[in-house]
Every structure is written in C-alpha cells, then in structure tokens.
Amino acid sequence: MSSERVEVKEKVLSANDQVAAENRALLAAHGIYSVNMISSPGSGKTTLLERTVDLLKPSLRLGVVAGDVQTRNDAERLERHGIPVEAIETGGGCHLDARQVARTLALLDLPSTDLLFIENVGNLVCPSSFDLGESEKIVLMSVTEGEDKPLKYPAAFRRARICVITKVDLVPHLDFSTERAVDNARSVNPDLRFFFTSSYSGEGLEEWGGWLGERVEEYRRGR
Amino acid sequence: MSSERVEVKEKVLSANDQVAAENRALLAAHGIYSVNMISSPGSGKTTLLERTVDLLKPSLRLGVVAGDVQTRNDAERLERHGIPVEAIETGGGCHLDARQVARTLALLDLPSTDLLFIENVGNLVCPSSFDLGESEKIVLMSVTEGEDKPLKYPAAFRRARICVITKVDLVPHLDFSTERAVDNARSVNPDLRFFFTSSYSGEGLEEWGGWLGERVEEYRRGR
Numbered sequence: 001m002s003s004e005r006v007e008v009k010e011k012v013l014s015a016n017d018q019v020a021a022e023n024r025a026l027l028a029a030h031g032i033y034s035v036n037m038i039s040s041p042g043s044g045k046t047t048l049l050e051r052t053v054d055l056l057k058p059s060l061r062l063g064v065v066a067g068d069v070q071t072r073n074d075a076e077r078l079e080r081h082g083i084p085v086e087a088i089e090t091g092g093g094c095h096l097d098a099r100q101v102a103r104t105l106a107l108l109d110l111p112s113t114d115l116l117f118i119e120n121v122g123n124l125v126c127p128s129s130f131d132l133g134e135s136e137k138i139v140l141m142s143v144t145e146g147e148d149k150p151l152k153y154p155a156a157f158r159r160a161r162i163c164v165i166t167k168v169d170l171v172p173h174l175d176f177s178t179e180r181a182v183d184n185a186r187s188v189n190p191d192l193r194f195f196f197t198s199s200y201s202g203e204g205l206e207e208w209g210g211w212l213g214e215r216v217e218e219y220r221r222g223r
Numbered sequence: 224m225s226s227e228r229v230e231v232k233e234k235v236l237s238a239n240d241q242v243a244a245e246n247r248a249l250l251a252a253h254g255i256y257s258v259n260m261i262s263s264p265g266s267g268k269t270t271l272l273e274r275t276v277d278l279l280k281p282s283l284r285l286g287v288v289a290g291d292v293q294t295r296n297d298a299e300r301l302e303r304h305g306i307p308v309e310a311i312e313t314g315g316g317c318h319l320d321a322r323q324v325a326r327t328l329a330l331l332d333l334p335s336t337d338l339l340f341i342e343n344v345g346n347l348v349c350p351s352s353f354d355l356g357e358s359e360k361i362v363l364m365s366v367t368e369g370e371d372k373p374l375k376y377p378a379a380f381r382r383a384r385i386c387v388i389t390k391v392d393l394v395p396h397l398d399f400s401t402e403r404a405v406d407n408a409r410s411v412n413p414d415l416r417f418f419f420t421s422s423y424s425g426e427g428l429e430e431w432g433g434w435l436g437e438r439v440e441e442y443r444r445g446r
Contacts, residue, residue, distance in 0.1 A: 008231050040263045040264045040347075041263045041347045041375065041376055042365070042367065042368025042369050068375055070376070070377050071371075071374050071375055073371060092348075092378060094317065094346070122348075122375070122376070123348050123349075124345065124346070125292060125315075125317035125344065125345075125346050125349070126346075126348070126349065142367065144365065144367040144390070144393070146265050148296060149264055151293065151294050152297075153264055153345070154293050155292075155315060167367070170367070170393070173393060173396050174393075175423075
C-alpha cells in the first residue's frame with residue numbers, strides 16, 4: 001500500500017475510533033451489552049441470530065442492528081421474531097463503521113434494551129479493522145469453509161474473544177477436523193473461547209445462549 | 224460515505240484502472256487468457272483450481288497468481304500440481320490490485336503461458352471494484368452459503384460473466400435450491416452463465432474445464 005493510502009486509512013480509522021468511543025459510552029450508560037458479529041458471507045450469522053433471539057427473548061430485552069451491502073433481507077428475517085431490528089444498508093460498503101452504528105442507536109429504544117446484536121456485513125477482512133463501540137467482537141466460521149480460515153484471515157480471529165463454529169451438523173459430510181480448526185485459531189489467538197453450534201440441529205445453542213445471558217449479567221454488575 | 228472518502232476512493236480506482244490497462248495489454252501481447260476468481264472465504268476456489276489444473280495441464284500451459292491476506296498456503300497447494308505459481312500476500316489488504324498483479328506478471332514466464340488464473344483474496348465485496356487487467360471475472364459461490372448471496376453482494380455477480388456454483392455434492396444435506404440461487408443471480412445479471420461443480424465428486428469439472436479450453440482458443444483467434 002502506498003504511504004498516501006496508509007495515511008488516509010489511518011485518518012479514517014482514527015475518526016472512526018472517536019465515534020466508536022461515543023457509542024461505547026452511550027451503550028454503557030444504558031447498561032447494554034453488545035456484540036459485533038463478524039464472518040464470511042453465508043457462514044450462518046442471521047440463522048444463528050434467529051435461533052438465539054428465540055432462545056433469549058423470554059428472559060432478555062434484545063435489539064439487532066443488521067448490516068448488509070444491499071437489501072434489508074436479514075433485518076426482515078429477524079423482525080419476524082418480534083424484536084426491534086434496525087437495518088444498515090451500506091450501498092456497496094464492505095463493513096459497518098461507527099458513524100453508521102451511531103445513527104442507528106438513535107433509532108433504538110436503548111432504555112429498554114439489555115443485549116444488542118450488531119450483525120456486520122459478510123466479510124472476514126474489512127470489518128475487523130473498524131471498532132463500532134461494541135462490548136465484544138465475535139467471529140463466526142462455518143465448518144464448510146475449511147480449517148485454514150483463521151490462518152488466512154487472522155485479524156478477525158485475533159480481535160475476537162469468542163469464536164462460534166457454525167453448521168457442525170455438516171461435519172460428517174466434510175473433510176473437516178474441528179480439532180485442527182481450533183488449533184489454527186488458537187495459534188492466532190490463544191485466548192479464544194469456542195462454541196460449536198448448529199442452527200439446524202440445535203446443537204450447542206443452549207450453551208451459547210447461556211453464555212450470552214451470563215455476559216449480560218456480568219456486564220451489568222461490572223459497570 | 225463522506226464526499227472526501229468518495230473522492231479518495233475514485234482517485235485510488237482510477238490509478239488502479241491505468242495499471243490494469245497496462246496489464247491487459249501485456250497479457251494480450253502474449254496471447255494469455257486470464258480469469259480473476261472472486262468469492263467468499265472458504266467457497267472452494269483453491270480446491271477447484273487444483274482439480275482444474277490437473278484437468279487442463281496436459282493440453283494448456285497454465286500459470287496461477289494466488290492472492291491471500293496472510294500465508295502462502297494456497298500457492299503452496301497449487302505448486303504441488305507442477306505448474307508455475309506466484310503468491311501475493313496482501314498483509315491485511317482485502318483485495319488484489321492491479322499494481323500487485325503487475326509486479327507478479329514480471330515474475331512469470333509469460334511467453335510460455337496460455338491461461339492465467341488469478342485467485343483473488345477471499346472476499347465477496349472489495350475485489351469486485353478492482354480491475355486487474357484480466358480477460359474475465361468469475362464469481363464462485365458454494366451451495367452452503369445460501370441462495371440469497373447474489374442479492375446481498377450484487378457487485379461481484381454483476382461484474383462477472385460466469386458464476387461457478389461449487390460443492391454441489393452437499394445439496395442433499397442442505398436446504399438449498401439451485402433454481403432459486405440461479406434466479407437470484409440472474410435478477411442481478413441476466414447474462415450470467417453458470418457451471419455447477421463439485422471438486423469432491425468431480426461433477427461438472429469436465430464442462431467447466433472444457434469451457435476454459437474453448438475460451439483460450441477463442442481469445443487467441445480474436446486477437
């Protein structure tokens with residue numbers, strides 16, 4: 001990358017960080033625990049969110065910000081589960097940025113929210129560079145993508161604390177070793193915690209949902 | 224996006240276009256047909272390339288430029304098939320650009336190449352904006368990614384003339400309608416031509432390889 005491009009990128013990122021800090025303060029003021037979900041297109045973010053919302057909505061007040069390059073399809077799917085959803089259509093943009101999220105937070109009923117899901121644009125590269133003000137970045141990878149993804153796209157795995165491995169019901173039909181995938185991800189980020197889920201069979205969803213519930217509690221106590 | 228950022232983006236793209244035109248002229252001077260392969264991470268680009276190389280190397284002189292954010296893994300996998308491969312490690316960059324490809328073309332034996340595969344970074348958004356000087360953009364999507372991808376990431380499907388649907392052996396285990404995927408892709412780009420492949424079962428590979436061989440011939444006659 002030329003030095004001119006690096007400079008522009010640094011300016012954009014530092015402006016973004018400032019707005020992200022404001023988002024973080026606003027969310028903290030309302031005691032809202034928030035997760036920024038990052039993955040490739042088609043790794044199952046929206047379907048996992050649908051299942052998670054059904055699981056948690058009896059006990060927690062949920063909200064979703066759904067980012068997409070084009071269409072409001074994901075937002076519409078999630079709205080059907082009876083929770084507040086705001087869509088961000090980036091119009092070609094390859095990631096969500098803090099300003100887009102700031103404008104969207106203004107549309108949500110923050111005093112009535114415990115847990116906010118931010119579903120980023122499907123892209124395993126760019127979204128990891130942009131802090132949105134979230135409590136936690138969560139990286140997802142489906143078993144169909146192959147075990148090498150953490151090595152080839154390390155930034156997202158390095159900046160997340162949680163890795164959700166999705167579509168585990170398909171493992172019997174694939175040449176995929178969960179152990180190798182975990183080893184690869186840990187070689188990039190030794191502190192990663194894993195959940196192994198299938199939105200189709202339901203495997204692992206109770207554990208994942210339970211962990212989110214605990215994090216909401218911990219976040220409340222910690223502030 | 225702010226007008227300042229749009230302006231920067233336009234400047235970067237127009238500088239890229241100039242180098243892409245030089246790459247295109249260089250490839251044409253050597254009669255090399257070249258394809259720029261764009262997809263999500265984990266859609267099976269490298270495995271399809273391995274199978275395609277084995278199929279075509281008895282009759283065509285092949286070369287590969289393999290782009291990755293990090294690691295030379297894909298390049299090493301392809302080198303084992305006994306053809307010239309050059310790796311581009313973008314070091315965090317989310318797409319290949321024309322300048323990177325220009326530097327790499329200088330390392331290849333162009334007079335001894337008929338068909339050049341350029342494997343882009345796994346990213347369904349950013350690579351579609353950057354012309355590399357290729358003859359053809361090819362978009363891949365695996366059946367595990369879901370039928371809605373062309374609607375949600377339209378740019379890559381609009382700028383390609385060919386769509387390779389991969390991993391079709393997994394369809395029986397998925398809730399995936401090939402017909403709906405094709406309809407969605409055609410709603411974005413009515414001129415798209417499709418190949419349906421499985422690198423695992425071998426389905427569709429002869430047809431895809433045959434088409435590439437024909438295109439190399441047509442390209443030679445046309446210049």
